[in-house]
Amino acid sequence: MIYKTEVKDARFPLEGNAGSDAIHRDPVYSYAVTQLLDSGGLVGTGFAFTLGEGNELVCQAAHYYAKKLVGLDIEDLMADFGTFYKSLSDDQQFRWLGPHKGVVHLALASVTNACYDLWAKKRGVPLWKLLTDLSPEAIVNTLDLSYLEDELTKEQAISILTEQEAGKSDRESILKTGYPGYDTSVGWFNYSDEKVRENCHKALSEGFTAMKLKVGSADPERDIRRAHIVREVAGDNAKVMLDANQQWNLPNAISICKKLSSMNPYWIEEPTHPDDVLAHQTLAKEIAPVKLALGEHVPNKVIFKNYLQANAAAFIQVDAVRVGGVSEFLTISLLCKKFGIPVVPHVGDMGQLHQHLVLYNHMGMGHEALFLEHIPHLQKHFVHPARIRNGVYETPQEPGSSCDLIKF
Structure with a gap:
């Protein structure tokens, strides 16, 4: 009790x-x-x-x-x-x-x-195992599907999970191989060009094959120059993402995203205001085949539903420490599964909780094990920090969700 x-x-x-x-x-x-x-x-x-x-x-x-x-x-x-x-x-x-x-x-x-x-x-047990071992009915009983009934009823949610039971044992191989990570810390906005270049080399040496750069400068030429630095160091085979953190209005986003397309970004993230679904829908059409990612500041399942209905994002970055927690995260992941859109969380927890959730998303829901954002700056504050080796998250084994903090 x-x-x-x-x-x-x-x-x-x-x-x-x-x-x-x-x-x-x-x-x-x-x-x-x-x-x-x-x-x-x-x-x-x-x-x-x-x-x-x-x-x-x-x-x-x-x-x-x-x-x-x-x-x-x-x-x-x-x-x-x-x-x-x-x-x-x-x-x-x-x-x-x-x-x-x-x-x-x-x-x-x-x-x-x-x-x-x-x-x-x-x-x-670790949270990933608890979730993976639950029946579809037990998982859905932890969720609030209100306001989603036009797209996802309780019966449909159970059906989606039940359909994925067949391949679950095959997907459990991820527990041994580990979940791929990507490095966000190569290119924080205030880093110099030299620091970005140095960090890209460091990320590659640590086994990362995907990395992200912060953009949204007052001078778009700075963004373009830095994006090409990352592409040059990372090589053509690496996935390089760009993140504007809502900086642009729609006209600017269209113009700048088209210019940034020359370095072949894997996605462009949070290009404009997170409440403006129709702006993202327009932008997605204007800059195709460049893809949009969003979700860091999308507050709830209803707005995520609208984004999915509008075909306004190719990657959903729902964050369990930004929406209403694990329950709403799983609800949104189910919505994404229905729409065929991958979930690549923003890690406001620095990867601690989300390393469990992406393992469940892959094993239990059948989502692609694409990669999970890695930010190391708070590792020293956790009792059981996320372990990254050769660019891959090692599967956590301790009971719970890896969120216990060292006394503060």
Whole structure:
């Protein structure tokens, strides 16, 4: 039984321009951390990700949600978690502050993720194994499919998962080979050209075959020059992604993306405002065959549904510490499976939680094991940091979701 909850504000300043992009020039990587203390001596840990300012607001909202868990048994809770999740996200007064977005939704992510971590620890297994071993019905019982009924009913969700049961054992080979990673830290926005070149060589030496560069400069020629530096160092066979972090309006995005196409980007990420579905739909048509990726700042399943319906993105980057947690992440992954769109998460957790979720997405849902973003800057703060070797995530073996932080 959950007898006590704690919510903590954890902030980790970065050094040397790490984490910078075209919009967020001076980030402080931060977590609103929820801990669920179980009478059996276990502690479930979950968090939401922010860039510093306002983290305390997310913590306050998480405390409001977390106190509703006191007195509940984690197994009973997770047997029908979708219903409980909906009751929290649709809290009659608190919902007004969203709905399903912003501070309150980040807080819900923190609490939800702590529930999944405690559940896996209670069963003594890593989260990826807990999810993979669940029946399709049990998985769907943890999800809230409201507002998706026009595209994904409960019966359809169960059917999608049931169809994937046949090939699951073959896909479990990923546990031995590891999940491929890509390096985001080669090209933070404030890095010099020389630093970008140096980091690209370093990434290649560490076994990465895919890497990402931050773009969105006031002078587009800077972006073009730096993109060609990465392509030159990485070679024609490497996957090179470009990330504008919402910097451009639609006319600028069309113009600049067409110019950037000369270096053959694997995708261009977050080119304009994340709420503007129709702008992304227009842009996707204008710059084809260059592909768009998005999702880092898309707040909920409904907006993701709209993006999928509009054929506005070729890659979905849903983040379980930005939407309403693991439950909504899995819901959106199911939507993507139906639409045939790959899920390549943004890792606001630095890969800790998401290494479990992409393994389940591949084994349980049949998503392609494409690659997972790797950002190393907070590794030293985790009890069990994600392990990367030769550009590949090694399969985590410890019970839980790898989200326990060293005392802060």
